[in-house]
Amino acid sequence: DSGVTQTPKHLITATGQRVTLRCSPRSGDLSVYWYQQSLDQGLQFLIQYYNGEERAKGNILERFSAQQFPDLHSELNLSSLELGDSALYFCASSPKGVLGGGELFFGEGSRLTVL
Amino acid sequence: DQQVKQNSPSLSVQEGRISILNCDYTNSMFDYFLWYKKYPAEGPTFLISISSIKDKNEDGRFTVFLNKSAKHLSLHIVPSQPGDSAVYFCAASRGGSNYKLTFGKGTLLTVNP
Numbered sequence: 001d002s003g004v005t006q007t008p009k010h011l012i013t014a015t016g017q018r019v020t021l022r023c024s025p026r027s028g029d030l031s032v033y034w035y036q037q038s039l040d041q042g043l044q045f046l047i048q049y050y051n052g053e054e055r056a057k058g059n060i061l062e063r064f065s066a067q068q069f070p071d072l073h074s075e076l077n078l079s080s081l082e083l084g085d086s087a088l089y090f091c092a093s094s095p096k097g098v099l100g101g102g103e104l105f106f107g108e109g110s111r112l113t114v115l
Numbered sequence: 116d117q118q119v120k121q122n123s124p125s126l127s128v129q130e131g132r133i134s135i136l137n138c139d140y141t142n143s144m145f146d147y148f149l150w151y152k153k154y155p156a157e158g159p160t161f162l163i164s165i166s167s168i169k170d171k172n173e174d175g176r177f178t179v180f181l182n183k184s185a186k187h188l189s190l191h192i193v194p195s196q197p198g199d200s201a202v203y204f205c206a207a208s209r210g211g212s213n214y215k216l217t218f219g220k221g222t223l224l225t226v227n228p
Binding site: 002004033035040041042043044045048056058090092103104105106107108109 | 151156157158159160161164204206215216217
């Protein structure tokens with residue numbers, strides 16, 4: 001158990017819909033990262049938050065947005081869903097946000113299926 | 116453009132033998148490298164890392180080697196055990212900046228009893 005909690009574990013929805021994925025980081029970790037793993041793909045970095053502020057952005061679509069709340073949990077919002085958005089979405093946390101180094105702790109992921 | 120490449124999608128070895136997983140990278144700015152292991156229905160878990168100032172890091176049965184000139188790293192598992200069967204991801208980052216890992220696509224290791 002990494003200490004990172006993601007909900008829901010599974011989600012099935014239709015094209016055009018909007019979903020919210022939630023992540024609670026490890027106790028004390030200030031940084032939250034979102035990754036997407038599509039079929040046969042590695043983990044693609046989407047976005048990072050540190051103590052409520054956006055710190056780094058990766059290949060995140062404009063239809064996607066995220067935020068980190070004062071209690072440090074984070075939400076990833078996916079809208080106008082397309083079939084290609086079907087993927088595993090991982091959240092990870094780490095205590096370090098700026099200087100880097102050290103590993104990330106991943107949740108078990110949220111599997112999104114868009115029909 | 117894939118900056119971290121794991122060219123072998125799968126690898127099968129016998130229990131007790133050595134497993135060697137390879138990873139190549141193209142971005143010369145990467146200076147910190149990690150290996151993650153992932154079991155089905157679980158998130159990736161950290162295995163071992165190496166800084167670019169080193170060429171080898173060892174942790175029990177796991178050793179990571181880094182060849183900066185070739186932009187290549189490898190993970191050696193000796194001896195391999197059936198419980199090591201998992202997907203192994205290589206990852207790289209630019210230390211000192213926002214900590215963002217770039218992952219390879221992974222190699223499925225199967226250790227046969």
